[in-house]
Amino acid sequence: MAKVLMKGNEAIGEAAIRAGCKNYFAYPITPQSEVAEYLVKRLPEVDGVFLQGESEVAVGYMIFGAAGAGERVMTTSSSPGISLMSEAISYIAAAQVPAVFVNIMRGGPGLGGILPAQGDYFQATKGGGHGDYRLLVLAPEGVQEAVEMTMNAFFLAEKYRGPVMILGDGLIGQMMEPVEFPDNLKTEPSNKDEWAANGMATRNSDKRNLVKSLFLDPKDLNDNNLALKSKYEQMKKEEILYEKYNTDTDYEVLITSYGTMSRVCKTSIDMMEGQGIHVGLFRPKTLFPFPEEAVFDAATKKSCKKVICIEMSMGQMVEDVERCIKGQREVDFYGECGGDIPTPEKIIQVIKRLL
Known part of the structure; x- marks a missing residue:
């Protein structure tokens, strides 16, 4: 069609x-x-x-x-x-x-x-x-x-x-x-x-x-x-659904994000690849049930040093991410919630500060 x-x-x-x-x-x-x-x-x-x-x-x-x-x-x-x-x-x-x-x-x-x-x-x-x-x-x-x-x-x-x-x-x-x-x-x-x-x-x-x-x-x-x-x-x-993006590389940072915010993160990831910075993305498509085992596996990959949850909120999904990772990796958070969507360039700044 x-x-x-x-x-x-x-x-x-x-x-x-x-x-x-x-x-x-x-x-x-x-x-x-x-x-x-x-x-x-x-x-x-x-x-x-x-x-x-x-x-x-x-x-x-x-x-x-x-x-x-x-x-x-x-x-x-x-x-x-x-x-x-x-x-x-x-x-x-x-x-x-x-x-x-x-x-x-x-x-x-x-x-x-x-x-x-x-x-x-x-x-x-x-x-x-x-x-x-x-x-x-x-x-x-x-x-x-x-x-x-x-x-x-x-x-x-x-x-x-x-x-x-x-x-x-x-x-x-x-x-x-x-x-x-x-x-x-x-x-x-x-x-x-x-x-x-x-x-x-x-x-x-x-x-x-x-x-x-x-x-x-x-x-x-x-x-x-x-x-x-x-x-x-x-x-x-x-019924668990999720997407992994750029996770075939040895990424140093894993972004967890959902909805339209995850699309901005994908653009940031593509831009960082050109700068030699390897970042992966884990995007849950089902928020309940949450992909608990899959996000744990993605976060605990040997090359992954940090996890950051990026949301258009003051931090909500990050609590589920922390729960699922069980302290195996440090989980950071970045969010904005006034209605202005963070730009790819802003996300890159946040990732570079983490590294």
């Missing part, structure tokens, strides 16, 4: 439609509002439904309702909006229903700013709402990966019957790149009739399906949490 030039936010909306999502509920917030603007025109063309909620809180429960009925459903938002949806995300995880959330991050905390940032790593990977639950979190580095991950997110949400998050940032949402929409989308026969509250007449059954997150009996609540934990352990075995 030929590539087409699209803005990131619009490409994410189109990817959702091509993945079979015909239900989209949202509330506008910069820098992702173009997703809604695109889908309000596009969804009627495929007999889909778009509804703007009165708030992100309301949107979260619209998502819960559609997901509980077994429908493919998605919302997109940005940092504070995801915060307001966090209670509903916790309910969705507890009720074990599939849904896709896209966070095009902006600066924070508070209202912060509308430019790109990566300050929502903790929110995405450590739950965000209350209780013992996790999200499967995918982090694209550009528009093409955002398309592919959005399309795959619906499959993963249904495979694990739970919420999946695409964690992008304002740069991915606003930039334009050539994209290709895959036609080999992973699909499997849906078993939603076994659990969805979609009506007994719909599934020609006399069995009632109950979607709930309330478990007043201590044993039932514990059992539900154990079932969730089992899913997260399965994710760790089957």
